[in-house]
Amino acid sequence: SQQGEEDPQALSIQEGENATMNCSYKTSINNLQWYRQNSGRGLVHLILIRSNEREKHSGRLRVTLDTSKKSSSLLITASRAADTASYFCAANTGNQFYFGTGTSLTVIP
Amino acid sequence: NAGVTQTPKFQVLKTGQSMTLQCAQDMNHNSMYWYRQDPGMGLRLIYYSASEGTTDKGEVPNGYNVSRLNKREFSLRLESAAPSQTSVYFCASRLLELEQYFGPGTRLTVT
Numbered sequence: 673s674q675q676g677e678e679d680p681q682a683l684s685i686q687e688g689e690n691a692t693m694n695c696s697y698k699t700s701i702n703n704l705q706w707y708r709q710n711s712g713r714g715l716v717h718l719i720l721i722r723s724n725e726r727e728k729h730s731g732r733l734r735v736t737l738d739t740s741k742k743s744s745s746l747l748i749t750a751s752r753a754a755d756t757a758s759y760f761c762a763a764n765t766g767n768q769f770y771f772g773t774g775t776s777l778t779v780i781p
Numbered sequence: 782n783a784g785v786t787q788t789p790k791f792q793v794l795k796t797g798q799s800m801t802l803q804c805a806q807d808m809n810h811n812s813m814y815w816y817r818q819d820p821g822m823g824l825r826l827i828y829y830s831a832s833e834g835t836t837d838k839g840e841v842p843n844g845y846n847v848s849r850l851n852k853r854e855f856s857l858r859l860e861s862a863a864p865s866q867t868s869v870y871f872c873a874s875r876l877l878e879l880e881q882y883f884g885p886g887t888r889l890t891v892t
């Protein structure tokens with residue numbers, strides 16, 4: 673299987689704290705994408721980082737990519753209760769996507 | 782602009798029955814995808830269509846067939862449903878090398 677893994681599987685933090693989740697993947701990539709999924713809903717795209725980039729920011733999100741280690745991390749700063757969701761990385765190889773197993777984030781108000 | 786729509790939202794089948802899951806997008810995207818999501822497994826790609834008229838197998842294609850009817854529509858067919866196909870099915874589309882847009886999902890139970 674080419675499916676990636678995410679760490680931790682579950683994370684619980686207080687509102688205002690930062691949340692960091694990590695992703696490992698198995699294949700060479702064109703880009704690495706992060707998605708959020710609220711309970712019972714479809715996935716929503718958060719941020720895309722290309723294989724030749726090392727770090728990218730978007731609002732409260734910061735993503736890093738290390739292609740030599742085949743790993744990425746997503747940092748959410750100043751978390752809010754509305755950030756409670758599952759977060760998935762997706763390794764894009766061109767036409768195909770390989771998703772990680774997800775991190776379930778709970779932000780306690 | 783509805784984005785990606787899927788029908789039905791829920792379905793219960795008996796083992797051996799067949800059904801087609803429908804997906805449509807109104808964003809003029811070239812590529813369309815079908816995934817299944819099982820607890821603790823993340824999403825796994827079943828089939829994809831890089832452009833109208835082409836389809837290719839993903840990671841878990843066994844037991845499924847697809848049709849890219851036109852640029853807007855991409856359907857997934859289960860010819861003889863099995864309990865192992867109980868899952869939530871998501872359709873997605875994307876333009877060129879960018880992000881995917883997902884539909885709301887179809888929750889399928891096979892008894």
